[in-house]
Structure formats: structure tokens, C-alpha cells
Amino acid sequence: xTSTQATTPAVEFSAAGKxxxxxxxxxxxxxxxxxxxxxxxxxxxxxxxxxxLDLLLGLRNPDQGGRVRLFGTTPRQAVxxxxxxxxxxxxxxxxxxRVRELVALACxxxxxxxxxxxxxxxxxxxxxxxxxxxxxxxxQEQRVRFALATAGDSxxxxxxxxxxxxxxxxxxxxxxAMRAQAAQGRTVLFATHYLEEADEVADRVLVLHRGRLLAxxxxxxxxxxxxxxxVGFTLDAVPDGVLEAQLRALPGVTELELSGAVxxxxxxxxxxxxxxxxxxxxxxxxxEVTALGLEQAFVALTARADAPHPPGAExxxxxxxxxxxxxxxxxx
Amino acid sequence: MKTLIRMEITRALRNKKxxxxxxIYPPALYVLIAGSNSNARMPxxxxxxxxxxxxxxxxxxxxxAVLMGNSERIAREREAGxxxxxxxxxxxxxxxxxxxxxxxxxxxLPSILLVLLTGAAAMGVRLDAWxxxxxxxxxxxxxxxxxxxxxxxxxxxxxDAVRPLTMLFYFGLAFLGGLWLPSSSLPGWVQDIGAxxxxxxxxxxxxxxxAGHAPHLGDVGLLAGYxxxxxSAAAWLYRxxxxxx
Numbered sequence: 001x002t003s004t005q006a007t008t009p010a011v012e013f014s015a016a017g018k019x020x021x022x023x024x025x026x027x028x029x030x031x032x033x034x035x036x037x038x039x040x041x042x043x044x045x046x047x048x049x050x051x052x053l054d055l056l057l058g059l060r061n062p063d064q065g066g067r068v069r070l071f072g073t074t075p076r077q078a079v080x081x082x083x084x085x086x087x088x089x090x091x092x093x094x095x096x097x098r099v100r101e102l103v104a105l106a107c108x109x110x111x112x113x114x115x116x117x118x119x120x121x122x123x124x125x126x127x128x129x130x131x132x133x134x135x136x137x138x139x140q141e142q143r144v145r146f147a148l149a150t151a152g153d154s155x156x157x158x159x160x161x162x163x164x165x166x167x168x169x170x171x172x173x174x175x176x177a178m179r180a181q182a183a184q185g186r187t188v189l190f191a192t193h194y195l196e197e198a199d200e201v202a203d204r205v206l207v208l209h210r211g212r213l214l215a216x217x218x219x220x221x222x223x224x225x226x227x228x229x230x231v232g233f234t235l236d237a238v239p240d241g242v243l244e245a246q247l248r249a250l251p252g253v254t255e256l257e258l259s260g261a262v263x264x265x266x267x268x269x270x271x272x273x274x275x276x277x278x279x280x281x282x283x284x285x286x287x288e289v290t291a292l293g294l295e296q297a298f299v300a301l302t303a304r305a306d307a308p309h310p311p312g313a314e315x316x317x318x319x320x321x322x323x324x325x326x327x328x329x330x331x332x
Numbered sequence: 333m334k335t336l337i338r339m340e341i342t343r344a345l346r347n348k349k350x351x352x353x354x355x356i357y358p359p360a361l362y363v364l365i366a367g368s369n370s371n372a373r374m375p376x377x378x379x380x381x382x383x384x385x386x387x388x389x390x391x392x393x394x395x396x397a398v399l400m401g402n403s404e405r406i407a408r409e410r411e412a413g414x415x416x417x418x419x420x421x422x423x424x425x426x427x428x429x430x431x432x433x434x435x436x437x438x439x440x441l442p443s444i445l446l447v448l449l450t451g452a453a454a455m456g457v458r459l460d461a462w463x464x465x466x467x468x469x470x471x472x473x474x475x476x477x478x479x480x481x482x483x484x485x486x487x488x489x490x491x492d493a494v495r496p497l498t499m500l501f502y503f504g505l506a507f508l509g510g511l512w513l514p515s516s517s518l519p520g521w522v523q524d525i526g527a528x529x530x531x532x533x534x535x536x537x538x539x540x541x542x543a544g545h546a547p548h549l550g551d552v553g554l555l556a557g558y559x560x561x562x563x564s565a566a567a568w569l570y571r572x573x574x575x576x577x
Contacts, residue, residue, distance in 0.1 A: 057420055079420055086420045092412030096343040108335035109421040148417065 008072040010035040010156055010187040011056060016066035017211075018051050025051040027211040028066065033189065033204075035155065038182045040198035041191040042222065043208035049191040050089060052208065053160050056189070057086055070156065078156070082111035085154035087145045089161045089191075093133045100129040103147045110152025122177060123147035138165035146174065150181060157181055159190040163197065175201055199223050228254065229270035229291055233277070233284030235261045243280075250276045333427040340435035350401060355443045358393020359450040362386065365512075366455060379542050384514065386451040387467060387538030391531065392511045393443040394475035398436035399482045399502050406432065406486025407494040415570070425567030429483050433563070436479035437472065444471045463541050470537040470547060477530050477555055478505075480562035487569035505531040530558040 009032035018026040026048045033039050041049050054060040055068050058075030062068055070078035078084050094102055103120055107113035120126050123143045128136070136144065142165055149157060159178075163171045178201060182188045192198055198205045198219055205222040207215040215222060238261050239247065248256050252269030263284075267273040270289050277284055345351070366385035373380055409415050418428065448468055451457035459467070481501065489497045506512060508522065509531020515523050526532050533551035540547045 059416060059419065080422050080424075082422050084420065086417075088413065088417055088420070091417040092409065092414040093417070094339075094343075094409070094414050095412075096346050097339060101339055101342070105335050105339055106421065109333075109423050111422055145417075 007035065009033055009069075010037070010071060011189065012067075012069040013052075013055070014067045014069075016055055016062040016068050018048075018055060018060065018063055018066075024211050026055070026062075029213055031206060031213060031216065033187060035187050036185055037204055038188040038202050039190075039204045039206060040202035040219070041189060041206050041208060042193065042195065042198045043191075044193055046210075047208040048211040049193075049208055050160060051211075053086075053088075053158055053189075053191060057084065057158060082152050083155045084158060085110075085149040085152065085156070086158040087142075087149035087160065087162050089164065091145060093141060093144060095132075095134040097133055098129070099125055099131050099133060099136070099144060102133055102144065103129075103151065106148045106151035110154075112153040113151055114153065119147050119151050122150060122180075124173060124177075139167065139170045142166055142170075142174075146177065150177075154186065156187045156189070159188070161191050161193070163192070163194075195223065224268055229267050229289050230264065231267050231270055231273055232262070232264045232286070232288045232290075234286050235263060235282060235284065237261060239263070246280060247277075333423065333430070336423065336427060336431040337434045340431040341438045344401075344435040344438040351439055351442075354393070354397035354401070354439050355446055357396065358389045358443050359446045361392070362389035362447055362450055363454060365389070379539060382451060382455040382457050383542045384539065386447060386455065386457055387471065387535050387542065388511045390444045390447040390467070390471040390538065391474065391509075391535050392506060393447055394440035394471060395478045395502065395505065395511075395531070395534075397439040397443055398433075398475050398479035399485070399498055401439055402432055402436050402479055402482025403485040403489075403498045404494055406483060407490055410486070411490060419571075425571045426563070428570050429480060429563050429566045432483045432566075433476050433479040436482060437476060440475040440479070441472055444468060444475070459542065463544070466541040466547075467538045470541065471534075474530075474534040474537060474555055477534070477559045477562060480559055480566055481530075483566035484562050484569060487566065505529055508532065509535060511535065528554070530555055533558075 011031075011033040013029045013031050015028045015030055016026065017024070017028045029048075029052060041052060043049050051060070055062050055066075056070070056075060058068075058079060068075055071083055073081075075084075094105075097105075100116065100120065103123075103125065104116040107116045107119055117126075120129050123146050125140075125143055125147055128140060131140075133141075133144065142162065146159075146162065149159065157178075162178075163174055166174060175197070178188065178190075182201075188201075190197075190201075199222075202219050205215075205217060205219050206213060207222060215225065239258065244256070244258065247253070247263060247265070250265075250267075251272040252267040253265050253273055254268060255266040257264040265273070274287070274289065362385055366382050366389075406415075445468065448464065452464075482498070485498055485501060486494065508526040508529045509515070510518070510526060511531060515526050515532065518526065533554040536551045537547040537555075540551075
């Protein structure tokens with residue numbers, strides 16, 4: 001995504017912030033998404049994902065000084081023009097109507113609405129089209145929301161934690177339907193707190209934490225960041241200075257801690273690290289490899305983001321771009 | 333927009349419980365109030381009690397249905413997040429308000445018709461054919477004003493505050509407009525205020541027809557003004573609703 005063409009970005013946030021009372025939900029977000037990208041907005045609960053999407057969709061306005069543009073216009077205008085389809089998290093549905101009626105309404109309201117039957121089929125709703133909306137299960141409701149989001153020929157699809165409440169099968173078929181949407185050239189932006197989802201579907205991942213953009217990179221880069229493992233083992237003897245330096249230089253190692261003969265280290269590539277331990281001729285006992293997990297990876301990232309360039313700090317396991325460069329600013 | 337209007341009407345018709353009580357209540361009240369002394373002259377008006385209350389109860393019943401129905405339902409839909417989803421469609425604010433007025437009008441029409449039927453069948457009201465049609469139509473069209481007010485109230489308040497706020501408008505308008513007691517029996521200063529409330533103009537339409545005249549232009553103008561005011565306020569509140577939604 002290094003295109004420098006003077007095309008209008010599909011989505012452009014400029015210093016967009018949002019404060020609720022004393023809570024800074026979003027802290028001056030500046031980022032732009034090019035048309036055709038599938039982008040994941042990744043972060044734990046309370047990271048500011050929903051606020052970001054609310055601003056994006058014009059459901060809320062950014063605080064003074066911030067700006068959000070969709071296809072070079074205001075979010076409201078883009079929505080009115082039928083350029084945006086959205087699936088809100090636990091967005092309520094109209095009660096007292098059948099699934100088919102509700103989907104037909106969405107198709108009818110969209111300036112370039114698709115045929116109702118096709119939308120029902122794509123969302124896997126044909127079998128329950130005559131059911132009353134109030135009588136659906138959580139997963140079925142999510143499919144109805146997806147149908148509402150895809151009722152017309154929109155250029156941008158926005159999905160807020162779309163797979164909440166779905167089982168594994170439903171999840172899989174949901175993402176395959178989503179990929180079909182992306183394959184038609186739509187820009188897709190979805191919020192999730194599952195790294196696996198971001199990894200499987202997105203070609204760009206934005207990591208939000210406490211209202212700030214922590215990282216912006218490919219799924220592989222983010223995964224490497226979050227893929228840090230803890231490796232622990234016990235040696236036969238307390239390692240000397242030479243061995244300690246050797247351990248520190250093992251592939252993937254970012255942190256080393258010794259307490260007697262017990263070695264604890266962090267590695268961005270645990271497989272290579274363990275392999276190299278054996279290659280040194282060592283016989284590690286009680287070998288343990290544990291995942292750090294996304295939540296802890298976020299904490300690690302935050303700590304790094306908060307620290308003002310620690311001298312001689314451990315090398316980051318993957319390159320991060322805390323905020324995207326403002327190359328497109330001139331292309332208005 | 334037409335799809336939404338059609339759907340809101342379908343929903344109103346499916347809500348049988350609400351429909352039943354909204355339709356039964358006004359004629360019952362009509363018989364209770366005007367039943368004993370239906371031929372007594374109303375002071376200051378050239379129509380009798382049964383005629384006066386036929387229009388008043390048709391208005392009251394229609395207002396009950398549209399105010400209660402719209403405000404509480406809309407507040408619920410906002411809280412459930414449906415309105416948020418709807419705001420992500422190309423639907424303009426006026427389309428939303430129009431659909432809600434249409435849905436309310438679906439409930440108010442049968443209630444009005446039933447009051448008129450009760451007047452003819454049980455209260456001995458005799459009118460010319462054009463008068464029946466004109467009374468029915470003016471009662472129905474006038475109810476749109478209060479339907480729009482109901483939409484606006486549904487956006488002004490949420491949760492527990494909706495009902496008290498609706499009640500405040502509901503009783504205030506009914507009292508000041510002379511729906512329960514003829515305005516002429518109220519103190520002068522109340523009458524002065526009452527002359528400007530929409531309910532007063534609303535019943536004045538039907539009363540003029542019953543007395544054999546055309547509705548007064550002033551009343552029609554006042555109602556039209558209120559309709560525009562309430563509907564614009566409702567449309568604006570719908571679009572602006574970024575707080576809770």
C-alpha cells in the first residue's frame with residue numbers, strides 16, 4: 001500500500017479525537033485508508049474502536065479541530081449517497097417485522113440497492129426469511145445485520161465486531177461472505193479483538209489502545225509483534241558470562257533473565273530459539289514455551305510507546321509506524 | 333421511503349393489543365361523558381353535548397393513540413439501537429417522520445370512525461353526509477399534528493422520562509383545548525391560552541362542520557403551522573441524535 005497516486009482516500013481521519021466527560025476515548029487519530037483495502041481495527045475492549053467507527057459513520061462528531069472525511073466528503077453525505085454499508089455492534093433491529101421485510105426495507109432505502117432475494121441468499125437468510133425479527137438467535141441477528149450492511153452497492157463496508165455471538169461454523173461462513181465483498185473491490189474496515197480474524201482477512205491492521213493508534217502494519221507484522229513467546233528452562237549449571245552472552249544472542253531473543261540455573265527469555269521466534277539452544281549443546285530441562293497473548297502484547301507495545309526512546313532498548317520484533325505519514329495531504 | 337411507510341403501517345396493524353385499546357377507549361369515554369344528557373346545549377356554542385363530545389372524544393382518542401404510540405415506541409427503538417442503524421441509510425429525516433406519522437394515523441383512523449359510529453348509533457347524532465365525511469377527515473388529518481409531536485417527544489426523552497413527558501403534553505393539551513370540559517366553562521385567562529393550543533383548533537374544525545359551516549381558516553392555518561413546527565423539530569432531533577441513539 002505504498003501507492004502515491006493522487007486518489008482520494010476512502011477514509012481519512014485528521015487529528016480526530018473524542019472526549020466523553022473526562023474520558024479521552026480517542027486521542028487525535030490521523031490515518032487514511034485507500035480504496036480497496038481490507039483493514040482490521042484491532043484492540044482490546046475500551047481501546048476506542050467503537051468510537052472510531054462512530055466518528056467514521058457520522059453517528060458522532062469529532063471534537064473541535066478533528067476531521068473525518070469519506071471519499072472526500074462528510075460521513076453523512078457519503079451515507080446519503082449510498083457509499084457506506086455498516087454493521088453495528090449489537091445494533092437493535094426493528095421488531096414486529098419479518099426478516100424478508102426488514103432486508104427489503106434496507107434494499108429499498110439504498111440508492112443502489114441489490115435485489116432482496118440475492119441479499120438474503122448472500123447472508124444465508126433464505127431459510128429464515130419469513131421469521132419474525134424478534135424471534136431470532138444471536139447468530140441469526142448478526143446475519144440480518146450483515147444483510148442490512150450489504151443491501152446495496154456500497155463502496156465502503158464498516159463492521160463493528162461482526163462475529164460476536166457466532167459459533168465457529170457461522171464465523172467461517174461469515175468471513176467467506178466478507179471476502180466475497182472485498183473481492184468485488186470494496187473497502188472493508190472491521191473492528192475486532194481477535195488477532196486471528198485480523199490475520200485471516202485483513203491486508204492492513206491498525207492497533208488501537210486507550211484511544212491511541214499503537215501500530216499500523218500488515219497482519220504478519222502485527223502478528224509477529226503479538227507472537228512473542230516466553231521461553232523458560234533450567235540448565236545443569238549456572239551459566240558463565242560467555243554462555244550468558246551466547247544465550248542473549250540466540251535468534252529471536254528480545255529479553256533474558258537469569259536466576260541461578262533457571263533461564264527465562266522472551267522470543268519473537270520461539271521455534272528458532274529453542275532449536276538454537278540445543279545447537280549450543282545444552283540440555284535444557286523443564287522446557288516451557290508460552291504465548292504472551294494479545295492483551296499482554298498490547299501492554300508491551302504500550303509500554304514501548306510510552307517510553308521516550310529508551311537508549312539501547314531491545315530491538316522491536318517488527319517495524320511499527322505509530323502514525324501514518326501525511327503524504328496524501330496535498331492531494332485534495 | 334415508501335417501503336418504510338408501508339412497513340410502519342404493517343407494524344401498527346400487527347400490534348393488536350395496542351390497536352384494540354386505542355380503538356375501544358375513546359367511544360367508551362364518549363358514552364360515559366355524554367350519555368346521560370346528550371341533548372343539553374353547550375354553553376356558548378350552537379351544538380349540543382353529544383355533538384360537542386363526539387368531536388372532542390374523536391380528537392382525544394386520536395391524540396391518545398398517536399402521542400402515546402409514537403413517543404414511547406420511538407424512545408424504545410432509540411434505546412435498542414434500531415434508530416442508529418436506520419441513520420446509516422440514505423433515509424432523510426423527513427422520511428422517518430413521515431413514516432412514523434403514517435403509522436400513527438393507521439391507529440387513529442379506526443378510533444375516530446368508531447367514535448363517529450357510536451355517535452350515530454347510540455347517541456342519536458344526525459348529520460348530513462358531507463358533515464360526517466368532513467368531521468371524520470378533519471379529525472384524522474388533525475391527528476397528524478400530534479403524531480409529529482409524539483415523534484419529537486420520543487427524541488426529547490429516553491427511558492423512564494418519556495411517559496411523564498408525554499403525559500404532561502397529553503393532559504395539558506386535552507385540558508387547554510377543551511376536550512374534557514368545554515373551554516367556555518374555564519376561567520378567562522385559561523381560555524386565552526387555550527385559543528392558541530393545537531387541540532383547540534383541532535376540535536374547532538369538527539365543531540364548525542357540525543354547526544353547518546366550513547372549518548375556519550384560522551384554525552386550519554394554526555394546525556398547519558403546528559404540524560410544520562413539530563415535524564421539523566422531530567426531523568431535526570432524529571438527525572441530531574448523536575448522544576444516545
